[in-house]
Amino acid sequence: AQKVTQAQTEISVVEKEDVTLDCVYETRDTTYYLFWYKQPPSGELVFLIRRNSFDEQNEISGRYSWNFQKSTSSFNFTITASQVVDSAVYFCALSEVNSGGSNYKLTFGKGTLLTVNP
Amino acid sequence: KAGVTQTPRYLIKTRGQQVTLSCSPISGHRSVSWYQQTPGQGLQFLFEYFSETQRNKGNFPGRFSGRQFSNSRSEMNVSTLELGDSALYLCASSPSGESDTQYFGPGTRLTVL
Numbered sequence: 001a002q003k004v005t006q007a008q009t010e011i012s013v014v015e016k017e018d019v020t021l022d023c024v025y026e027t028r029d030t031t032y033y034l035f036w037y038k039q040p041p042s043g044e045l046v047f048l049i050r051r052n053s054f055d056e057q058n059e060i061s062g063r064y065s066w067n068f069q070k071s072t073s074s075f076n077f078t079i080t081a082s083q084v085v086d087s088a089v090y091f092c093a094l095s096e097v098n099s100g101g102s103n104y105k106l107t108f109g110k111g112t113l114l115t116v117n118p
Numbered sequence: 119k120a121g122v123t124q125t126p127r128y129l130i131k132t133r134g135q136q137v138t139l140s141c142s143p144i145s146g147h148r149s150v151s152w153y154q155q156t157p158g159q160g161l162q163f164l165f166e167y168f169s170e171t172q173r174n175k176g177n178f179p180g181r182f183s184g185r186q187f188s189n190s191r192s193e194m195n196v197s198t199l200e201l202g203d204s205a206l207y208l209c210a211s212s213p214s215g216e217s218d219t220q221y222f223g224p225g226t227r228l229t230v231l
Contacts (some may be wrong), residue, residue, distance in 0.1 A: 047220075104174045
């Protein structure tokens with residue numbers, strides 16, 4: 001069975017600090033996708049980034065960057081120069097491939113509550 | 119494009135009643151998935167519909183059911199409500215479900231008294 005672990009329950013930083021959210025996953029699939037979603041107090045899950053299992057190239061998108069390492073089954077997410085509006089719960093998720101070969105189900109971690117203080 | 123919409127946003131029911139939640143996917147998206155979010159269990163997959171057929175199902179009792187219409191809109195039904203069904207129910211859509219990113223709606227917060 002797939003599993004996603006976000007060891008950090010809560011993180012509090014001061015505005016403009018960099019913050020890294022950790023994610024460790026378990027899967028037997030050779031093809032899978034990893035995601036980060038953000039959930040502000042309004043409740044809607046907002047898609048942030050996605051990475052497939054064959055692409056370990058780490059990228060930067062604006063203030064967001066991610067570090068995907070298959071050797072350690074980790075998919076960490078970094079926010080540079082954090083802002084108050086970044087305050088939310090962040091979820092790491094892993095997609096599961098069903099018998100037909102399609103990714104249909106997301107397995108989520110428990111989430112990390114990020115509070116950015118002014 | 120408009121995002122995923124869910125109605126109603128808030129719902130209060132009593133034990134034993136049944137409830138129907140509605141989800142309209144992003145235009146052109148044919149796959150709709152439902153998730154339950156509770157403080158204790160976190161986010162859990164309920165089921166996925168594609169082309170009016172339930173294609174995948176999570177580990178929930180038969181009291182939880184759903185359907186999808188020809189316009190890809192989906193409804194979820196919970197019968198004989200229990201206190202433990204109180205949760206945020208999130209709907210997500212994607213073009214085909216295969217290797218696609220799922221985009222979520224704002225959710226329906228259900229409270230069972």
